[in-house]
Amino acid sequence: MSQLDFDVVIIGAGVIGLAIGQRLAGRGQQILIIERADQFGGGASSRNTGCIHSGAYYPSKSLKAQLCLRGRELLYDHCSKYDVPYKKIGKVFLATAPKYIDGLIKIKNLAESNGLSPLLEIDGPDIHRFEPFLKCDAALLCPESGIVDSYALMLSLVVLGGNHGLTLATRSRVISGKPEKGFWRVYTIDESGKKTFVRARWVVNAAGIWATGISRSTFPLRTIPEAHPVKGSYLQLTGPSPVSRIIYPDLIPGKISERVDATPGIDGKLRFGPSVDAAASYEDYRVADNLKERLTPLIQRYLLNYNTLKLSPDYAGVRPKIKTPGNGAPDFIFDWADEGGWLDLWGMESPGLTSALAIAEHVEFLAGETGLI
Ligand SMILES: Cc1cc2nc3c(=O)[nH]c(=O)nc-3n(C[C@H](O)[C@H](O)[C@H](O)COP(=O)(O)OP(=O)(O)OC[C@H]3O[C@@H](n4cnc5c(N)ncnc54)[C@H](O)[C@@H]3O)c2cc1C
CATH class of the missing domain: 3.50.50.60 (FAD/NAD(P)-binding domain)
Incomplete structure (x- = not known):
């Protein structure tokens, strides 16, 4: 010893x-x-996705909200001071159907009570002015979000x-x-x-x-x-990204809904995901063979010209979630x-x-x- x-x-x-x-x-x-x-x-x-979250939609006064807001501020400062690659590209929350508009209202209210500047409301038909390859019923734009080379x-x-x-x-x-x-x-x-x-x-x-x-x-x-490992896998797009911001469709704060985000990485590649899957172990990093088939209908909800895009399996991570009673x-x-x-x-x-x-x-x-x- x-x-x-x-x-x-x-x-x-x-x-x-x-x-x-x-x-x-x-x-x-x-x-x-x-x-x-x-x-x-x-x-x-x-x-992970490498997304610098704004802190818009975490429950008010939670540690997640407080530490995310403070962490984002510290992270942007750190990245510019020490030459860590990052981009403040912003995030668009989308409602791809009328039933998801309530989710946008919740996000907007939470963002305000968490101390963010008001998010920009976008009517569905106007989304093409911001992101020409998207379709939706309504959207919110949050300029504070970004991406970082983790x-x-x-x-x-x-x-x-x-x-x-x-x-x-x-x-x-x-x-x-x-x-x-x-x-x-x-x-x-x-x-x-x-x-x-x-x-x-x-x-x-x-x-x-x-x-x-x-x-x-x-x-x-x-x-x-109890540890509750949940796997998240990604698909990667070959070629240039059709979107310039992080895209969050159909998010309802506090609820797990079927949705797939799109994030342009710091390497310029667009990734779809993470999926939500049970992890077989804490290091279950295998991307399922049928991931593309599973995610396709969810991506088609908001991305135009989807069928012309070439997607391939990328990587997976395990979310370090926990279960607490109630x-x-x-x-x-x-x-x-x-x-x-x-x-x-x-x-x-x-x-x-x-x-x-x-x-x-x-x-x-x-x-x-x-x-x-
Ligand atoms: C799919 C996915 C997407 C995500 N996207 C984002 C995002 O976009 N933005 C964001 O803010 N967050 C995101 N997260 C969350 C973020 O990645 C995590 O919150 C963060 O990386 C956790 O860091 P950590 O240091 O606690 O854990 P880890 O990075 O897992 O580090 C724990 C370390 O402990 C080591 N270790 C384990 N056991 C032992 C032991 N017995 N002895 C010694 N060492 C040990 C491990 O090897 C590991 O290196 C995402 C997570 C996942 C999985």
């Missing part, structure tokens, strides 16, 4: 663990991020954190933690099966969809939500273990990428409140 000492151990080098590490390292904390894979960011953080974002966090002494240990899986007097022992296992531990004053469990499992093996008696759409959860000094992050699903820098700020605040920093 070997022994190392850090102020903070962060479990998981996804965008959230890295953002927390970078922020706390900047405060002079000695940080170790432990990552089970051979490099950072291979989980949900590199298998890998470049994570790389910037690794480099900035590294400048402040952040250590990233890959190929090492955290098994559990054990409280000692004034510190935590964090047990890990490497690929050869060798077990070891590190000691840290406090621990942040930012292991995405795996986080609840680590919490459960550390705290067998604690109430811990709550179909749980908020982000930040939960300190009773033992103190161990902070669990559960349910860090979308808008986790947008919110990452604000989540880091929030963790810093929570640690300050408890006197850890």
